[in-house]
Amino acid sequence: MIEIVKNVKNFTWYHISNLTADERQSLVYEHHLTNEMIGYAVDHNESVRMEYDHHADETLMVIDVIVHQGDDVETRPIGILFAHNDVYTFTHDPTDYIKKILLDPKNQQIRAREDEISAFDFIMTGIYSLMIKYVDEITEINKKRRIIQEHFGERKYTTKQMNDLLYLKTQMIYIQNSLANNHVMLDSFREDFKKLLKDFELEHIDDVRVEVDQAKRMANLALEVINSVSDAMGNLSNRDLNWTMKVLTVYSIVxxxxxxxxxxxxxxxxxxxxxxxxxxxxxxxxxxxxxxxxxxxxxxxxxxxxx
Structure with a gap:
């Protein structure tokens, strides 16, 4: 569905969710977007990247965001396309929540007035809120890890604890990888557009980069702690296994x-x-x-x- 969410002086925001073939044709022939950029933007498995088409006046930003699938936490890409002074966001069902975030971002940045705000400034302010969700998720994973540690000495929970830690470790690896890719992409974006952006816009992108860097550091530390706890539990399991083997050896000799x-x-x-x-x-x-x-x-x- 193609929806005009925001129409202000400097740009129009089109939000596209679950793009259909007919809607794709509409974007190509009515909005004059290129098929190549649309393909990158709607690809479920697209990696975080910046893509430029100077001839068509199109700049595509693919960025990973947090997605909740039941109890599972994943990261999925969204496409943000700047074209012809307008902005297009491409999502699927799991990532469609970003529309609400972009409309009402809860962060510390002060936006310009509606008749002065640029498409870039609007998007960067929303991305700041999306990156804060990474910090919230890392904090939640740390809470779950501490709960597991509270039952560290209870042998009857050892197998469940190991499985839970492995699950948290897998989630953290996905988050860590997405944050690293987002950080590289934002660095590249700032370097490529620093001569075209105003000072306050550069400040906004710097704020986002700082938030991503902080989240990345938290993810690295959280993963190290999870690995340490997992190794300690593995050592305990190995010690118990060695003890069992020693007892069986004694019994067999006796x-x-x-x-x-x-x-x-x-x-x-x-x-x-x-x-x-x-x-x-x-x-x-x-x-x-x-x-x-x-x-x-x-x-x-x-x-x-x-x-």
Missing amino acids: LTVPTIVSGFYGENVKWLPFAEAQSGWWVTIVITLILMGLVSILMFISGFFRK
Whole structure:
């Protein structure tokens, strides 16, 4: 759907969600946009990038934003196209929420009056709010990680904790990668347009870059902490596994003694002690228990029972 969301003195904002084939033709023939730029803007898997077509007077910005899919947190690209003094935003269902953010961004930047604001200034102010969502999400992931750490010593939750940490780690990797790409793209945008932008517009893009850099640092630190906690839990699991293997080894050695004793007496060899005695069965049991006790004592002295 193509929707005119904002129409002010300096630009018109067209918001396009779930672009259809007919609407694409409309953008090409009525709005004079190029098929190539539209293709980049609506691609679900497009990487963060800046794309220019100076001949067609088009500048495309593809940027990753936070998306909630149920309990899952992902990052998805949106396309922002500056063309012919207007701005076009391209989204899909998961990212369509950005329209509300761009209309009413909750941030510390002061916008110019509606009859003075430029398309670039308007978009940058909204992107600032979208980048703040990264900080909020990283903070939420840190809270979940602390909750997992509270049950760190409860063995019955060990497997669940490891799975939860792996899930948080995966989310953080996606966030970290998106932030790094967004930062590179914003740096490139500022460098390419610094001679064309006004001072307050450069300040706005610098504010966004600072916010992205802060979020990136938080993501790096959060990922390091998650990795450290995950490694510690892995070491605990390995320690428990080693202890289990040691116990099984001790049991296997101790339980070898009855097999040896019964093997000797089961061969019907003459002249074995107590082999002909009526109470020989009980004597072999006593011999077996004594030997098992000696083996256990030797294992204990050697440290096999130390965890």
